[in-house]
Amino acid sequence: MPTALIIGAGPRVGQASAEAFTAAGYQVAVASRKQSIGPNYRHYTLDASEPDQVPALFEKVSADLGVPSVVIYNAAYMSGMTPPDSPFEKGLEDFQAGMNVNTTTPFMVAREAVKGFEKLGPSQLGPAGGTFIFTGNMLNVAVMPGMLTFGMQKSATANMIKHLAEAAYNGKPYKFYYVDERHQDGTPMLTDLNGPGHAQHFLNLVKDGKQRPWDQTFVTGKGYVEFP
Numbered sequence: 001m002p003t004a005l006i007i008g009a010g011p012r013v014g015q016a017s018a019e020a021f022t023a024a025g026y027q028v029a030v031a032s033r034k035q036s037i038g039p040n041y042r043h044y045t046l047d048a049s050e051p052d053q054v055p056a057l058f059e060k061v062s063a064d065l066g067v068p069s070v071v072i073y074n075a076a077y078m079s080g081m082t083p084p085d086s087p088f089e090k091g092l093e094d095f096q097a098g099m100n101v102n103t104t105t106p107f108m109v110a111r112e113a114v115k116g117f118e119k120l121g122p123s124q125l126g127p128a129g130g131t132f133i134f135t136g137n138m139l140n141v142a143v144m145p146g147m148l149t150f151g152m153q154k155s156a157t158a159n160m161i162k163h164l165a166e167a168a169y170n171g172k173p174y175k176f177y178y179v180d181e182r183h184q185d186g187t188p189m190l191t192d193l194n195g196p197g198h199a200q201h202f203l204n205l206v207k208d209g210k211q212r213p214w215d216q217t218f219v220t221g222k223g224y225v226e227f228p
Helices: 013-023 049-062 094-123 150-168 195-207
Strands: 004-007 026-032 042-045 068-073 130-135 174-181 215-219
Touching: 004 049, 013 026, 013 195, 026 049, 042 049, 042 174, 049 068, 049 094, 068 094, 094 130, 094 150, 094 174, 130 195, 150 174, 150 215, 174 195, 195 215
Parallel strands: 004 026, 004 068, 026 042, 068 130, 130 174, 174 215
Antiparallel strands: none
């Protein structure tokens, strides 16, 4: 039975994803600072602001459930918006905390995920291969007043995912995605993310053995939509 690891397991996207992957036949491990989606899933404590905790997490999950072939990074940090005309209002400590959760820890998670994919090899990964998914937003392609630091961090991680998908592991049975839910008209989905919509899109990406476009802008009920 394959293993899926969901990091940042909150009551919306995390909960829906855990339910969907369990129903699809995966052993599901969830990692967060505290258990917030009920006792039905194997929970591991992880503070996403502490990147050096990541290797130990993967060791524990691999020992308990098996090496993950699916890794979903759903954790995020945004301390609040700044006034549009004062983008440097947040201090360095706040910026570094966001950088850890939104960029440095995803880097560490992607690194450990690939190590696992290599350990499993094509025979154990099967036709679907290994998949790393990062829950993003449109800040990798758009400027939004008051969100300078959040946009910098999301953009950096988006660049990492593009590099992994199109350069470092192009041709390998590994897939990397930056998933960005949008409204029908392409405007950002800010506070009303659809948990089941994300879960279904994640499953569709995992089941496809080929790398789709790394920047997965999608609309719930439609799937991938390429916006200008």
